[in-house]
Amino acid sequence: MNIKTVYEIDLPSFGDKRGFLTSIEQIKNVPIEINRIFYIHHVTEDRGGHAHIETDQIIIAISGSFKLKVFDGTDEDIYSLNDCTKGIFTPRMTFCELYDFSPDAVCLVLANTYYDIKLSLRSRNEFINFLNR
């Protein structure tokens, strides 16, 4: 792992004869307040390709699988997500790309802020220019 600020979190999961329940309490199980959630579904192309200036996120493959490439301006890592009991913490100013979605994939994201497109950097060039401003 090159990027020290991105890391995998084991989410509390409870299994019994009825199946599984995975539970996430803000601050307690993840290092953010959950102000917004969103999910990407019925995916037909690669997604992501941006960074957020003030938004910390937890990314979860709640169904199916996909890959996540993270870039901090210097180093890159790739995570293969296929287990809904794991989350990837991607802090603000991480450039994220999502790809290789399985047909049944749903990508759940927990975010500490509401959405504000003005606080997002929509390409690798825009991201690098912001870092070097």
Next chain:
Amino acid sequence: MNIKTVYEIDLPSFGDKRGFLTSIEQIKNVPIEINRIFYIHHVTEDRGGHAHIETDQIIIAISGSFKLKVFDGTDEDIYSLNDCTKGIFTPRMTFCELYDFSPDAVCLVLANTYYDIKLSLRSRNEFINFLNR
């Protein structure tokens, strides 16, 4: 619909050639703060069968489908959930039962409180006794 306090919410969803993104901001798009989320997955039996004394929830079929039976102590309703752009608001003191899960079903729940088993009523009898206390 018999139970007036339970209702369906259209969640903001955005589709383009890449697929769909559904977004939920607390207070703004749902009438709760999101303090906890949990999801039920790899389901092998009926789930639910309890009510919460202080917890308001939004229930979403984020993948697949299932049925939700709600009971307020007098009336009952059944919702068929199969569209992740809809959520069912179930306020505190709604007895919820989940069943008829499809093999790929994942039930996502947004909750306004942390989990406290002492603030839950674990059977219909316990629920009715609490209402009549």
